[in-house]
Amino acid sequence: MQQGQTQQPPAQTAPAGGAAGQPGGPATGGRGGRGAPAMPRIPPEFDANPIWQLDQAKLIAILKDSGSTTFQKAIACKRLAQIGNKESVAPLAALLSDNRLGHYARFGLEPNPDPSVDEALRSALPKLKGRLLMGVIHSIGVRRDAKAVDALGKLMYDQDVEIAQAASASLGTIGGPQAARLLRDGLNRTKIPVLPVVARATLVCAEGLMRASRAQALELYTTLSGPSMPKVVRLAAYRALNAEASRTAG
Amino acid sequence: MIVPSSVLGQAVDQTGRPVGQPGVVAPSDRIIVGGIGLRNRGQQDLAAALADPRVQFVGIADVRESSRETIKSIVDRHYGNSNCVIYRDDAELLAREDVEAVMIATSDRWHACMAVWAAQSGKDIYCEKPAAISIAESFALAENVRRYGVVYQAGCQRRNVPNFELAVGLARSGKLGKLLAVHADDWSRTVTPLGHSWWPEERPEPDPLVLDWDKWLGPCPWRPYNSRYPDGGRSQFWDFHAGILEWASHTGDICQWAADCDHTHAIEYEPVPGTTHVNCSYANGVKLIFRGDGWLDLGTCRVRLEGTEGWIETGDSGKMEMSDDLRPYHQTVTMRGTDPSRHIQNWLDCIRSRSLPRANAESTCNAHVTSHCAYIACQLGRKVTWDPAKRAFVNDEEANRMRSRAYREPWRLDSLATSM
Numbered sequence: 001m002q003q004g005q006t007q008q009p010p011a012q013t014a015p016a017g018g019a020a021g022q023p024g025g026p027a028t029g030g031r032g033g034r035g036a037p038a039m040p041r042i043p044p045e046f047d048a049n050p051i052w053q054l055d056q057a058k059l060i061a062i063l064k065d066s067g068s069t070t071f072q073k074a075i076a077c078k079r080l081a082q083i084g085n086k087e088s089v090a091p092l093a094a095l096l097s098d099n100r101l102g103h104y105a106r107f108g109l110e111p112n113p114d115p116s117v118d119e120a121l122r123s124a125l126p127k128l129k130g131r132l133l134m135g136v137i138h139s140i141g142v143r144r145d146a147k148a149v150d151a152l153g154k155l156m157y158d159q160d161v162e163i164a165q166a167a168s169a170s171l172g173t174i175g176g177p178q179a180a181r182l183l184r185d186g187l188n189r190t191k192i193p194v195l196p197v198v199a200r201a202t203l204v205c206a207e208g209l210m211r212a213s214r215a216q217a218l219e220l221y222t223t224l225s226g227p228s229m230p231k232v233v234r235l236a237a238y239r240a241l242n243a244e245a246s247r248t249a250g
Numbered sequence: 251m252i253v254p255s256s257v258l259g260q261a262v263d264q265t266g267r268p269v270g271q272p273g274v275v276a277p278s279d280r281i282i283v284g285g286i287g288l289r290n291r292g293q294q295d296l297a298a299a300l301a302d303p304r305v306q307f308v309g310i311a312d313v314r315e316s317s318r319e320t321i322k323s324i325v326d327r328h329y330g331n332s333n334c335v336i337y338r339d340d341a342e343l344l345a346r347e348d349v350e351a352v353m354i355a356t357s358d359r360w361h362a363c364m365a366v367w368a369a370q371s372g373k374d375i376y377c378e379k380p381a382a383i384s385i386a387e388s389f390a391l392a393e394n395v396r397r398y399g400v401v402y403q404a405g406c407q408r409r410n411v412p413n414f415e416l417a418v419g420l421a422r423s424g425k426l427g428k429l430l431a432v433h434a435d436d437w438s439r440t441v442t443p444l445g446h447s448w449w450p451e452e453r454p455e456p457d458p459l460v461l462d463w464d465k466w467l468g469p470c471p472w473r474p475y476n477s478r479y480p481d482g483g484r485s486q487f488w489d490f491h492a493g494i495l496e497w498a499s500h501t502g503d504i505c506q507w508a509a510d511c512d513h514t515h516a517i518e519y520e521p522v523p524g525t526t527h528v529n530c531s532y533a534n535g536v537k538l539i540f541r542g543d544g545w546l547d548l549g550t551c552r553v554r555l556e557g558t559e560g561w562i563e564t565g566d567s568g569k570m571e572m573s574d575d576l577r578p579y580h581q582t583v584t585m586r587g588t589d590p591s592r593h594i595q596n597w598l599d600c601i602r603s604r605s606l607p608r609a610n611a612e613s614t615c616n617a618h619v620t621s622h623c624a625y626i627a628c629q630l631g632r633k634v635t636w637d638p639a640k641r642a643f644v645n646d647e648e649a650n651r652m653r654s655r656a657y658r659e660p661w662r663l664d665s666l667a668t669s670m
Contacts, residue, residue: 039486042448071449074471082651103471103658111651135659142654142663162660169664200370200664203397232372236398 051075056083063091070100077104086114093120102132106139118145125151134166141170149174153182165197172201175208180216187223199224199233273303280306281601284349286340286364289317291378292355298594299353300328308349311337313462338462340364344371351601354378359470359490362387363661369394374601378405380495381614385622386654389641390663392615401600402611406503407593409608413564413583414504417555420579421508426557431537432508433554434501435545436494450476469657493625497551498540503617504553509536512613515620515638519627528624540624546571551587626652
């Protein structure tokens, strides 16, 4: 008989002190990977925990205060991602054009279910360019804002290739019959390097349509299986068509 | 020119290695593999891959010059040539039509995004764990792997380590009786659940040719450069990390497999106040307990499976302890739980057979979702209930907001066809 052979399940034991990371608890780094540097004393001006304890009104005040640091605003945005409501939308949206904080603003806005977020993101589309515009387009896709479909359909032909790609991808994620029509047009009217993104987005759109509009979905898959489509998309469309044929035959 | 292996006889290939002999694979039959971000753990994966004669490793992409050069040196030394191509941009590697498969061992924040890109490029994938740092990433990964029909193996190698396989086999075959509880070691509560705790002092950004800071950050929120992040301290920051998934992506995965729940997620999650424990339960009645203490001395990443008729506990040492009635099943296992060799072989086998690897995207996604839900319960400090069909927490908006993290531009997480 080996030691421990009949050992019973261990009793639950409470660790010394609070678990790392309980609200207000130690910002211990644990293992931190090979050769992780030891955790130093955190400078108070770069400690997020005090900001994390604030309510929405005080977080919004940080965003509006021109004297707040980038760090303070960044942490306020992240906290508002969890607790922000309609009141936080305008102060966050005001940061969408900030090169450093634009993403933090989207971080705060993207999970907020209030419909005013969609309005704010749509309103930002004509005001932004480059990467910041890409980010807003991506967030619109994540939120599946069907009211943005027509605007994205135009951006699919933007001169900035990355904007066109972003708009295509978001159209695919939003899905629905109107996005499907726009993407199908895009398959004929866009070229590399936008076309492969349009094709992948159309695949996603077709998947989403399968329940609500099976005929339109199959039509999209058939288009995507054509010889002018990127090979990986063509193969994926064939697989989908074969699976559907097997399902209906079975 | 592609030469069928059958006509090669005793010839040598372009690297000078004999072909047509036992254990030697003709060039035309080899799997052309590239690597992305192979650093510490990645080099162990690479060594396992290079040891398999089916692999022809051809290129490495990395945002860090020193890592690119190190991998090239290892690969070139292995083949006795200088053919390994280095890339600063992974997109160039993924665009190579001859590359059939990629190994990804970047740090956590890039795993899912990079794997999705690889799937969209039609590449088979071996990707280190955690496979995804959010619930949304977990689903996106599984959907893209399914959509593009590629073979995906997560670096949850304990699914191919004998003592863990034995433990799961005993549970799944009923040798433990009715399975009651599975325990997963989550020692590594490495970042604060609130986790946005601090920024180190800003330092001048390095030359992008040496370390591309913007690409290193990838989809994570911008922050000023400090060498603490790339030099080993990244997992001290929630932005770059998945919390309890440091180990739970292994141990929770094994437990979910043992509970016959590869296809679903646990539904209830309750952190135990004053402890590191999270008590969870599956719809089939099996309890899942994440805990960081109270384990037998069996090495790291321990799991314990308990049924009405017996129990077994094992860990990375290969050792196992079990109830008396199960003694006949005891095995002596010398393989360490950290050894990826059999797991890599399983991946390569599946690339050839086009079958599902042990740690495929679907099971990995589901195990990760369970672990992420447990982590969210820790972060909130209260019980949460999860609806697997709706992919949502029940009546808990705050928890639902924590299912995803907005990607920093220009990166995006393409392609969830179904709503979360």
